[in-house]
Amino acid sequence: MRTITLNAVRNLGILAHVDAGKTTLTERVLFATGTTYKRGEVHDGTTVTDFDPQERDRGITIFSAAVSCTWDGHRINLIDTPGHVDFSDEVERALRVLDGAVAVFDGVVGVEPQSESVWRQADRHGVPRIAFVNKLDRAGADLDTAVESIRTRLNTVPLVVQLPIGAEDGFVGVVDLVRMRALTWEDSLEEGPVPETLMAEAQRRRRLLEETVAELHPEAIEEFFAGGLSDETLRKALRELTRQGAGTVVLCGSAYRNRGVEPLLDAVIAYLPSPVDVPPVRGVDGEERRPDPDAPFAALVFKVNATANGRLTYVRVYSGTLHKGETVSVEGRAERIGRILRVQADRHTPVDQATAGDIVALVGLKSARTGTTLCAPTAPLLLEPPVSADPVVSVA
Ligand code: GDP
Numbered sequence: 001m002r003t004i005t006l007n008a009v010r011n012l013g014i015l016a017h018v019d020a021g022k023t024t025l026t027e028r029v030l031f032a033t034g035t036t037y038k039r040g041e042v043h044d045g046t047t048v049t050d051f052d053p054q055e056r057d058r059g060i061t062i063f064s065a066a067v068s069c070t071w072d073g074h075r076i077n078l079i080d081t082p083g084h085v086d087f088s089d090e091v092e093r094a095l096r097v098l099d100g101a102v103a104v105f106d107g108v109v110g111v112e113p114q115s116e117s118v119w120r121q122a123d124r125h126g127v128p129r130i131a132f133v134n135k136l137d138r139a140g141a142d143l144d145t146a147v148e149s150i151r152t153r154l155n156t157v158p159l160v161v162q163l164p165i166g167a168e169d170g171f172v173g174v175v176d177l178v179r180m181r182a183l184t185w186e187d188s189l190e191e192g193p194v195p196e197t198l199m200a201e202a203q204r205r206r207r208l209l210e211e212t213v214a215e216l217h218p219e220a221i222e223e224f225f226a227g228g229l230s231d232e233t234l235r236k237a238l239r240e241l242t243r244q245g246a247g248t249v250v251l252c253g254s255a256y257r258n259r260g261v262e263p264l265l266d267a268v269i270a271y272l273p274s275p276v277d278v279p280p281v282r283g284v285d286g287e288e289r290r291p292d293p294d295a296p297f298a299a300l301v302f303k304v305n306a307t308a309n310g311r312l313t314y315v316r317v318y319s320g321t322l323h324k325g326e327t328v329s330v331e332g333r334a335e336r337i338g339r340i341l342r343v344q345a346d347r348h349t350p351v352d353q354a355t356a357g358d359i360v361a362l363v364g365l366k367s368a369r370t371g372t373t374l375c376a377p378t379a380p381l382l383l384e385p386p387v388s389a390d391p392v393v394s395v396a
Contacts, residue, residue: 006291007274008074009357011316013081013094015122016104017114021134025104025255026067026080032261033069033076035344066303066314066359068342071265077359079302081118091118093370095125096384097302097316097359100242100272102264107133107141107252110149119154128242130249130267136164136171137254147250157247159212159238162263163205164252165198171254175202176263177209178234185259213237216246235270242271275357281318283373283381289319291356296320296379297328299354301372312341312361313368318383320376321355329377330368338364 016022067078081094081101095101101122105111110133111119122129133146147158162174165184173184175194180202182192194202207228214224217237223229229237241247249271253260280288281298289298297320305312322328324340341348341361354360368374373383 004070004073004075006276006293006355006357009274010074010076010268010272011079011097011099011275011357011359012076012268012272013079013098013101013127014104015081015091015101015115015118015129017106017112017118020104020106020112020115021255022080022104025102025132025134025261026078028255028258028261029076029078029265030067030069031258032265033071035067035069066343066361068344068359072269074269076265076268079359091121093302095121095127097300098125098127099275099278100268101127101129102268103129103131103248104255105131105133105146105150106138107135107143107146108138110146111153116153123245126245128245128272130242130251130264130271131158132260132264133250133252134255136252137168137257137259139168141168141171143250143252146252150248150250154248157212157216158250159209159241159247160205160250161209161238161267162251162260163198163202165195171257171259174252174260174263177202177206178231178238180206180231183263185257189262210234212247213241216241239271243273243277281383283383284385285382287381289381292319293321293355295356296376296381297322297374298376298379298381298383299374300383301368301370301374304368304370310363311365312363313365314359314361315354315374317354317356317358317360319356321353322374323353324350327377328374329380330365330374331372331382332380333367334377335365335367337362 014022014026069076079094079098081091105115131150133143135141143164147160150158161177163177164171165173173182175182175198180194182194184190210224210229214220220229220233220237223233238249242249249267251264251267275291280290282288289295299315299317301313301315303314324337327334327336340351340354342351343361371384373381375381
């Protein structure tokens with residue numbers, strides 16, 4: 001297996017209002033990345049991430065399941081965050097372990113109250129985001145209106161990097177304004193030149209994007225006034241603005257029709273940070289831990305599920321390397337790690353080790369709960385104040 005370096009990892013969450021299309025988008029991402037071979041549909045209860053029967057019945061995502069997939073040589077660890085207001089605590093926990101997120105909006109209604117509150121939670125945790133305006137195939141969907149609601153209700157500067165080709169039922173693709181190429185989906189993704197009929201509008205929007213970026217990014221101003229930004233400068237500025245939280249890259253598509261998923265994954269890789277791009281994690285006593293595989297091991301538990309195969313403890317590794325069979329300190333108690341699992345859709349793949357930046361499930365831990373710190377016995381660290389009681393969620 002190819003080793004993936006830390007800067008090629010993206011710990012990603014998808015944040016959305018209920019019904020915006022998060023489950024559908026997650027399915028399409030898993031399909032596009034070859035993680036699943038059968039496309040799950042929300043309505044027939046076969047989706048992979050919503051594996052709890054209660055969830056299927058209610059059609060909403062309650063539990064944060066973590067799924068790993070690869071795209072363009074990068075590992076994307078997808079942490080499924082619930083969208084329902086009643087499960088805000090779960091969102092909060094998941095946000096704690098993300099390095100970046102995709103916020104999904106419904107292209108007909110734009111920003112909804114729940115998207116606003118999740119957005120603010122992500123602001124508090126300093127999670128860099130990009131936005132995906134979904135359902136552009138629906139009657140009444142309009143990217144510009146949705147973008148305006150992002151600007152006014154989320155108090156961020158939208159950086160729109162695509163122009164839709166066609167609308168509603170005739171929505172067939174997008175013009176990528178960073179590369180000035182047309183991307184269309186018939187059976188699969190096709191790339192080609194920008195259609196003549198859209199060229200003037202695409203150029204106008206590219207100029208607008210450059211202008212907005214130049215206003216926010218001092219290094220880009222000079223180049224802008226000297227004739228315009230190169231694709232390379234534009235991409236670099238968009239990456240930096242995203243990571244600073246100074247603006248929000250906006251993409252669009254239709255998850256249901258499988259349009260817009262590949263460019264979204266490209267944007268995740270291009271703009272959202274890796275574990276080495278984010279500030280080091282800090283223990284409650286102020287000690288910093290860098291995402292270094294050779295540093296002492298430290299990880300945070302963000303989910304515990306009781307499954308038919310035993311108790312699964314989902315952790316985000318912040319520093320060091322954990323080997324299977326090793327003994328770790330679970331807030332002072334020595335416990336042995338049985339198996340280490342990488343979760344790929346409905347499959348759990350045993351791995352020998354997990355290193356800084358990884359999201360994995362551990363088998364064999366008895367006392368770890370959500371919020372518990374795991375660390376090397378020789379280098380104690382506490383990432384969050386100890387938690388008292390926390391119910392273990394049962395998953396069939
Ligand atoms: P979630 O609650 O955010 O996870 O949303 P779901 O993925 O369950 O989607 C909610 C509903 O919207 C389902 O009926 C989906 O089939 C539908 N949906 C999702 N994406 C799209 C889309 O791009 N276009 C259309 N027309 N419907 C969509």
